[in-house]
Amino acid sequence: MATGKSEGVTIVIKKEEGGAGGHHGGAWKVAYADFVTAMMAFFLLMWLLNATTEEQRRGLADHFNPTNVMGQRPSGSGQPFGGRTPNEAGQMASNASSVRAETGPRPVVFDLEEDDSNTPASAVERREGPRGDDETATPARLRAERATGGTDGAGAEGTGGPEVARASAEALREELEKREREVLDRLAEQVRAAVRDDPALADLARQLQVEQVPEGLRIQILDAERQPMFALGGSAPAERGRALLTKVAAVINRVPNAVAISGHTDATPFRPGARSNWDLSAERANATRRLLVEGGVAEARVRSVAGLAEREPLLADDPGSPANRRVSILLLRENTRNAAP
Incomplete structure (x- = not known):
């Protein structure tokens, strides 16, 4: 503060003691706490992996990965609960810990008694053929289809006719x-x-x-x-x-x-x-x-x-x-x- 009686200027420096000024410089504490929490969780996970059996771990995985038989594939990823890691080829999904329902070909059944002459009318079925036309499905034809796995009597390819079924039945008979x-x-x-x-x-x-x-x-x-x-x-x-x-x-x-x-x-x-x-x-x-x-x-x-x-x-x-x-x-x-x- 200057006075009027003096020719010079007097400079007064006033220092004020500051109180709590907020959280300046404390952000590292939050990062450190997160790190410690992550390390604690990691070591806890390692201890659990070492203290449980493979069957117990599979049970835990099944608990957190419920089975959905109507789904296309089970959920879940990452080891050790049956999933796959990003380093592996293929989709990030696993079937190791759940049941997957899939359809397959009908089992092969050989009926060695093929007698169509005494087939009652009630045993004859009508159904739609592969091209939309109706065809009569007699028991002999159904047996042939079961034996070959397809509606045309030749397995997955669908070619060959009843002759293939008869040949298969004949081969089975000869082997017996x-x-x-x-x-x-x-x-x-x-x-x-x-x-x-x-x-x-x-x-x-x-x-x-x-x-x-x-x-x-x-x-x-x-x-x-x-x-x-x-x-x-x-x-x-x-x-x-x-x-x-x-x-x-x-x-x-x-x-x-x-x-x-x-x-x-x-x-x-x-x-x-x-x-x-x-x-x-x-x-x-x-x-x-x-x-x-x-x-x-x-x-x-x-x-x-x-x-x-x-x-x-x-x-x-x-x-x-x-x-x-x-x-x-x-x-x-x-x-x-x-x-x-």
Whole structure:
């Protein structure tokens, strides 16, 4: 402040003590607090990852990523909860923690019985064809489409027609028949070995005939000169015949095939007024059935028991041969076109 009495100018400097002037220079504290919070969250995440199992982490991911079966794809991204990182190729989505419903081709079903002649009218369907025209969908056509996976009978390409379905069914049938032949071949060898390896029955191996026929595996037990399997003129099995049938029963128990039993005699007739070869052959077949059941073969597996007398001789040129006196055990095939009706 200047005075009027002096020639010079007097300069007075006044300093004022300032109070709280606001938050000048404190912004770094906010940034530091954010950093500390982020580090605490990071270390907490690391601890959780180390303290939980993979199954628990998957459960947490599923909890925060609910399944939507109607959606195109599940949501969620980023590790470790099943998502993908930005460094990976592909979309930022994952299917590791949720279920995705997708459509696919119908399963292949082969129906080996294709009989259209007896198809009732109610089994015929009408539907719109691929070009908008109506076509009749018979059961055979539907089976062909199921077998090939398309409406035109040729899978995804839709070409080929019912011929492809029939060819596929035929190939499947042939494969099943091939496998069954192999099983029956092994079974035949097991029957021969069971008799051959038994010292008490080894000499009866020549009276055992095992072969595959169109109907299945046929096991025949033959009489021989001075070695009958049954008492002469009777239906009671001899001791060695009983032992042989017991061995056969033990082997055929290894497969589930149905069994047909038939008895046969030679051409020697009975005296007039006595019983006939029909009676004798039927009685021996039934005695064989009883022995097989006693050996463990289920009664339900027996398809038929028949006596054929001398009508089907094994040696047609020698109708009186002992070999014509025999019992036949037939294991029927399960998959074949050639089986007897």
